[in-house]
Amino acid sequence: MAKDKADLLQGTLDMLILKALSLGELHGYGIIQRIRQLSDEMLNVEQGSLYPALYRIEQKGWVSARWDVHDTGREAKFYKLTRTGRKQLETQEASWDRLVLAIAKVRQAT
Amino acid sequence: MAKDKADLLQGTLDMLILKALSLGELHGYGIIQRIRQLSDEMLNVEQGSLYPALYRIEQKGWVSARWDVHDTGREAKFYKLTRTGRKQLETQEASWDRLVLAIAKVRQAT
DNA sequence: TATTATGCCTACCGATTCTAGGTATCGATA
DNA sequence: TATCGATACCTAGAATCGGTAGGCATAATA
Numbered sequence: 001m002a003k004d005k006a007d008l009l010q011g012t013l014d015m016l017i018l019k020a021l022s023l024g025e026l027h028g029y030g031i032i033q034r035i036r037q038l039s040d041e042m043l044n045v046e047q048g049s050l051y052p053a054l055y056r057i058e059q060k061g062w063v064s065a066r067w068d069v070h071d072t073g074r075e076a077k078f079y080k081l082t083r084t085g086r087k088q089l090e091t092q093e094a095s096w097d098r099l100v101l102a103i104a105k106v107r108q109a110t
Numbered sequence: 111m112a113k114d115k116a117d118l119l120q121g122t123l124d125m126l127i128l129k130a131l132s133l134g135e136l137h138g139y140g141i142i143q144r145i146r147q148l149s150d151e152m153l154n155v156e157q158g159s160l161y162p163a164l165y166r167i168e169q170k171g172w173v174s175a176r177w178d179v180h181d182t183g184r185e186a187k188f189y190k191l192t193r194t195g196r197k198q199l200e201t202q203e204a205s206w207d208r209l210v211l212a213i214a215k216v217r218q219a220t
Numbered sequence: 221t222a223t224t225a226t227g228c229c230t231a232c233c234g235a236t237t238c239t240a241g242g243t244a245t246c247g248a249t250a
Numbered sequence: 251t252a253t254c255g256a257t258a259c260c261t262a263g264a265a266t267c268g269g270t271a272g273g274c275a276t277a278a279t280a
Contacts, residue, residue, distance in 0.1 A: 006209050010120035010236045010267080019216055029258050038219045042212035049237050051260060056236090074245070076258060093217065100210055102152035103122065106129055107203065109148045120236080120267050139227050159268045161229060166267090184276070186227060 006042060013045065013053050014062075015096060018081065018089040021063060027076035028054055054079060062088050123155065123163050124172075125206060128191065128199040131173060137186035138164055164189060172198050 008016075020026060020034045031054075032045045057063050062085030068078050081089070118126075130136060130144045141164075142155045167173050172195030178188050191199070 006205060006212060007121075008237070009122065009209065011117075012119065012209075012213065013237075016213070016216055019219070023219060027258075029256095035216060038216040039212040040215055042208065043216065046238060047259085048239065048241090048261085053236080072246085072257085074258070096213070098152065099119065099122075102149040103126070103206070105150055106126055106145060106148040106153070109129070109133060118268065123268070137227075139225095156269060157228085158230085158270065158272090163267080165229095182226090182277080184227070 008043065008045070008049070012096070013049060014057060015089065015092040016043065016045070017050070017053060017057060018062060018085055018092065021079055021081045022086065022089055025078050025080045027070070027078050029076070031079070057085070060088075061085070118153065118155070118159070122206070123159060124167060125199065125202040126153065126155070127160070127163060127167060128172060128195055128202065131189055131191045132196065132199055135188050135190045137180070137188050139186065141189070167195070170198075171195070 016035050017031055020031045020038070023034070026034060028050055029047075032047065032050055035043050035045055054063070054065075058065055058079075061082060063079045064082055065077050065079050067075060069075050070078075126145050127141055130141045130148070133144070136144060138160055139157075142157065142160055145153050145155055164173070164175075168175055168189075171192060173189045174192055175187050175189050177185060179185050180188075
C-alpha cells in the first residue's frame with residue numbers, strides 16, 4: 001500500500017463497510033471506492049480484504065445481497081444493510097468511540 | 111473480559127505499552143495496572159497479551175529490560191523505553207491519529 | 221491456613237487483513 | 251485491431267496479534 005495510506009486495524013473494516021452501505025445500496029467494488037473517497041484517499045481497502053469481509057458480514061445477517069445490472073450495463077452484486085446490520089453499525093460505532101476515548105485518556109497522561 | 115471493558119484492536123497494544131513506559135520505567139505487571147488506571151478502567155490488558163508483546167517489542171529494540179528488586183522486596187523485570195522506542199511511540203501515535211481522523215471522515219458522511 | 225494479589229511465563233486458538241494470484245468485461249487509446 | 255487500464259468478482263495462503271487457559275512462585279491478607 002502507498003506510504004500515505006494507513007493500514008486498517010483489525011476490527012475496523014466491518015464498521016467501514018456497514019457505514020458505506022448505510023448511505024445506500026452498493027456493490028463490492030463501489031464500497032471500496034466510497035470508503036476511499038469519503039476518507040479523502042486515506043483509507044484503501046484491498047479487494048482481498050473486502051470480499052471475504054462481505055461474505056462474513058452477509059453470513060451474520062448484517063447485509064443482504066442480490067445480483068443486478070447497473071446503469072453501465074454491467075452485472076454486479078449489490079449489498080444492502082439489513083435492520084440487524086444497522087443496529088450492528090451503531091454498536092460498532094459506540095465501541096469504537098469508547099476505544100478512542102480510552103486511548104485518548106492514556107495518551108493525555110503526563 | 112468484563113462486559114464494560116473493550117477488547118483492544120490489533121495494533122494498539124504496542125502503542126499503549128510504549129506510552130505507559132514513556133511515563134517512567136516499569137515492570138510488566140505494573141504496565142497492565144498503569145494502562146488500566148490511566149484509561150479509567152476501560153482498558154484491561156491480559157497478561158497473555160502483554161508478555162508476548164513485551165518480548166516482541168524488546169526484540170525490536172524499542173525497550174530494554176533488566177531484572178531488579180523493588181521496594182516491596184520482590185523481583186521484577188523492569189522495562190525502559192529506548193530512544194528508538196520513543197521515536198516509535200511518536201510514529202504510532204501519528205498513525206493512530208491519522209486512522210481516527212480518516213474513520214471520522216467516513217463516519218460524518220451523510 | 222486459605223485465599224487473593226503480585227509477578228513471570230508459554231502454548232494454542234481465533235479472527236482478520238493483506239499479498240498474490242485468478243477470471244471476465246468494457247472503454248479508451250495506440 | 252490490439253493492448254491496456256479500470257471495473258467487477260473471487261480464492262488461497264501468509265502473517266499478525268490479542269485472548270484464553272494453563273503453569274509456577276512469593277507476599278499479603280482474611
